[in-house]
Amino acid sequence: xxxxxxxxxxxxxxxxxxxxxxxxxxxxxxxxxxxxxxxxxxxxxxxxxxxxxxxxxxxxxxxxxxxxxxxxxxxxxxxxxxxxxxxxxxxxxxxxxxxxxxxxxxxxxxxxxxxxxxxxxxxxxxxxxxxxxxxxxxxxxxxxxxxxxxxxxxxxxxxxxxxxxxxxxxxxxxxxxxxxxxxxxxxxxxxxxxxxxxxxxxxxxxxxxxxxxxxxxxxxxxxx
Amino acid sequence: xxxxxxxxxxxxxxxxxxxxxxxxxxxxxxxxxxxxxxxxxxxxxxxxxxxxxxxxxxxxxxxxxxxxxxxxxxxxxxxxxxxxxxxxxxxxxxxxxxxxxxxxxxxxxxxxxxxxxxxxxxxxxxxxxxxxxxxxxxxxxxxxxxxxxxxxxxxxxxxxxxxxxxxxxxxxxxxxxxxxxxxxxxxxxxxxxxxxxxxxxxxxxxxxxxxxxxxxxxxxxxxxxxxxxxxxxxxxxxxxxxxxxxxxxxxxxxxxxxxxxxxxxxxxxxxxxxxxxxxxxxxxxxxxxxxxxx
Numbered sequence: 001x002x003x004x005x006x007x008x009x010x011x012x013x014x015x016x017x018x019x020x021x022x023x024x025x026x027x028x029x030x031x032x033x034x035x036x037x038x039x040x041x042x043x044x045x046x047x048x049x050x051x052x053x054x055x056x057x058x059x060x061x062x063x064x065x066x067x068x069x070x071x072x073x074x075x076x077x078x079x080x081x082x083x084x085x086x087x088x089x090x091x092x093x094x095x096x097x098x099x100x101x102x103x104x105x106x107x108x109x110x111x112x113x114x115x116x117x118x119x120x121x122x123x124x125x126x127x128x129x130x131x132x133x134x135x136x137x138x139x140x141x142x143x144x145x146x147x148x149x150x151x152x153x154x155x156x157x158x159x160x161x162x163x164x165x166x167x168x169x170x171x172x173x174x175x176x177x178x179x180x181x182x183x184x185x186x187x188x189x190x191x192x193x194x195x196x197x198x199x200x201x202x203x204x205x206x207x208x209x210x211x212x213x214x215x216x217x218x219x220x221x222x223x224x
Numbered sequence: 225x226x227x228x229x230x231x232x233x234x235x236x237x238x239x240x241x242x243x244x245x246x247x248x249x250x251x252x253x254x255x256x257x258x259x260x261x262x263x264x265x266x267x268x269x270x271x272x273x274x275x276x277x278x279x280x281x282x283x284x285x286x287x288x289x290x291x292x293x294x295x296x297x298x299x300x301x302x303x304x305x306x307x308x309x310x311x312x313x314x315x316x317x318x319x320x321x322x323x324x325x326x327x328x329x330x331x332x333x334x335x336x337x338x339x340x341x342x343x344x345x346x347x348x349x350x351x352x353x354x355x356x357x358x359x360x361x362x363x364x365x366x367x368x369x370x371x372x373x374x375x376x377x378x379x380x381x382x383x384x385x386x387x388x389x390x391x392x393x394x395x396x397x398x399x400x401x402x403x404x405x406x407x408x409x410x411x412x413x414x415x416x417x418x419x420x421x422x423x424x425x426x427x428x429x430x431x432x433x434x435x436x437x438x439x440x441x442x443x444x445x446x447x448x449x450x451x452x453x454x455x456x457x458x459x460x461x462x463x464x465x466x467x468x469x470x471x472x473x474x475x476x477x478x479x480x481x482x483x484x485x486x487x488x489x490x491x492x493x494x495x496x497x498x499x500x501x502x503x504x505x506x507x508x509x510x511x512x513x514x515x516x517x518x
Contacts, residue, residue: 075435076433078431081433083431083432091428093243103429103432103434106429107432107434
């Protein structure tokens, strides 16, 4: 599903964010991306959704070479990728329902499809009775669930999550984790950047460790 | 794509108008103010132009004729002058008419004319021309005709007047250009601020896989609406203010030439509405583009 060959990423301020990254993530895998702040986790995720292009090397996502993708086709790549941010990036002046329908409308879904999908994902994350609430009235965990609901509403092949449990208590974090496992079991490839030792250890999934831009460890059923 | 979703785009544009009502109203008021300034200057410059034209149209060539020219030759000469390029009108003033005019001009002092036994004034043609700049050249041409005694057009006055109107027009154009340029900058910056306030939305849309035009359209419509509403508003204010003002001016100075014809004023209204709407559209298009590259 995702392959990287000798990928380097340098930022304009001469910082080498990634160095010689080689990785193969198969369809349906659940991968933790761990490492200290500044190790390159976010850069790794950005390469996948083509928020940035590699300075050197190749990134192939679902058969598409990121570096060669014309800007006009970026939206179509992103329709196969759901993204969940630590800072949620919700639209606080719109209701829960609209936060999801908005994204679906953006990719050309019909009103009927939108109604079906929104209902489905809200049920999945357990927010069906908050559909007409504005996000700022939701708890942190609920807001994160809404982000996940939005990210999976168009049934993407890949779900990228950047420290989704970063600001949540252990109980809520585990709820979010269970939700992500559930989504993973249904076939979605998930890459989760995390600092959360407790969750990583408990999950027993593949762990890729980054340190100063390099992969220094890649273990199946790893720990933090 | 645009036609498929046009309803959605308009709904989104209107919704965001409502969601950030205060911001939208502030933007509209600011743009209205700037367009008002442009409009006031445009009105001043149209009137100034009319005034200058009036001044220039008073430039004429007077062709003094020899005495006792037969009617046939007189007609010939008149048609010769009329056939010169750039002549607007040629009017014959007979010796008698000239005498009457003079006595009228002298008013109370007309008695001095009694001292003269024969009419000393020559007959003449008063020649009005289309373009004041050609006055010297045409005068030279007329001088060459037979039976013409003297040609007069106030060489120095004409030169000075033409210089003056030229500088005035150029300065006006320059100021107008600067003003329009400044207003474009300011309006697009106001629009940019309204877009900036919603940069999150743009980022999220782009991350969920919306095409850039899908993101842009509601903003373009909103920018257009802001520009359009502002410009219509300022045009309405401007027209009402203008007619109020020229009434006052006419009461004070009755004969001052002022543009009051709606046909002459219409282009100003159209220019303002076009300026506002276009800058609204382009301003929002470019501003959204900046936040789209996530």
